[in-house]
Amino acid sequence: MVDGEGSCGQTVVCGQMVEGAIMALGLRSPLLERAGFRHAFFGRQGGVSPSPWDSLNFSTASGDAVSAVRTNLQRAAAEIGVSAEHIYYLSQVHGCDHRVLLGQEDREALLFEEGDITLSSVPWVGCGVRAADCPAVLVADRVTGSVAAIHSGWRGTVAGVAAAGVAALRALTNGPGDLIAAVGPHIERCCFEVGADVAAQLAAASDCGAAAVVHGFPKPHVDLRQVIEAQLRSVGVRDVDHVAGCTMCDPEQFHSYRRDGPRSGRMLGVIVAREQGARLRQ
Numbered sequence: 001m002v003d004g005e006g007s008c009g010q011t012v013v014c015g016q017m018v019e020g021a022i023m024a025l026g027l028r029s030p031l032l033e034r035a036g037f038r039h040a041f042f043g044r045q046g047g048v049s050p051s052p053w054d055s056l057n058f059s060t061a062s063g064d065a066v067s068a069v070r071t072n073l074q075r076a077a078a079e080i081g082v083s084a085e086h087i088y089y090l091s092q093v094h095g096c097d098h099r100v101l102l103g104q105e106d107r108e109a110l111l112f113e114e115g116d117i118t119l120s121s122v123p124w125v126g127c128g129v130r131a132a133d134c135p136a137v138l139v140a141d142r143v144t145g146s147v148a149a150i151h152s153g154w155r156g157t158v159a160g161v162a163a164a165g166v167a168a169l170r171a172l173t174n175g176p177g178d179l180i181a182a183v184g185p186h187i188e189r190c191c192f193e194v195g196a197d198v199a200a201q202l203a204a205a206s207d208c209g210a211a212a213v214v215h216g217f218p219k220p221h222v223d224l225r226q227v228i229e230a231q232l233r234s235v236g237v238r239d240v241d242h243v244a245g246c247t248m249c250d251p252e253q254f255h256s257y258r259r260d261g262p263r264s265g266r267m268l269g270v271i272v273a274r275e276q277g278a279r280l281r282q
């Protein structure tokens with residue numbers, strides 16, 4: 001069943017075998033699925049990493065073995081039907097810089113390039129962001145099939161990274177497109193406690209204002225979903241889906257930096273462009 005583990009994702013046959021062994025790895029947005037975009041918000045289930053990164057982890061920075069992370073990536077790649085060499089993510093720095101991907105880049109080199117947005121129009125390129133509490137936002141253009149993955153933690157949200165990602169996608173496609181988006185699991189309003197200064201910055205980051213700040217706790221909590229959705233809608237994203245899950249509340253399904261500290265694993269949100277005008281599923 002796991003014959004060829006460690007080198008899977010290279011061939012169709014092997015990819016099918018892996019996919020069959022780990023069906024339903026990761027969470028999906030029905031909105032993106034209906035529009036024909038392969039994507040996933042991968043949690044921590046279904047990988048090979050040992051504790052404390054168990055078991056699906058996409059970073060070696062907190063001490064996990066290169067071989068384990070490689071196998072995890074191959075499993076994720078098989079799940080969404082692209083080669084592991086063509087799933088890209090950057091060195092994320094809570095900023096607004098982006099990287100357009102053509103599929104010819106050296107993914108190992110890109111791991112050291114700073115940026116928080118990956119985007120592409122190439123149908124066999126996976127645009128990824130990694131996170132362990134921060135929201136991954138996947139954006140897709142129903143007109144051109146192009147996509148973007150955005151890392152929108154609170155600093156990036158304050159900086160307007162979701163709007164920056166939309167702008168970069170429109171520059172890539174040379175048009176407004178017909179954009180849809182999905183916000184993945186992250187540290188939700190139940191657990192996202194912040195200081196008054198951060199709450200004020202997030203309240204100023206979208207037109208939902210202070211309504212995104214949740215009171216009734218000893219310190220303010222913030223609803224990042226609400227802020228990010230408002231930011232996306234303000235730049236003309238037509239539909240926004242929410243893939244629910246609080247990373248801090250659910251240690252079975254998710255890694256959480258705030259819960260587990262610097263040795264926590266990292267999750268992956270990834271989306272693949274589709275052919276322009278491709279027939280939609282269903």
Ligand SMILES: [Zn+2]
Pocket residue numbers: 187188189190191192246247248249
């Ligand atoms: Zn929670």
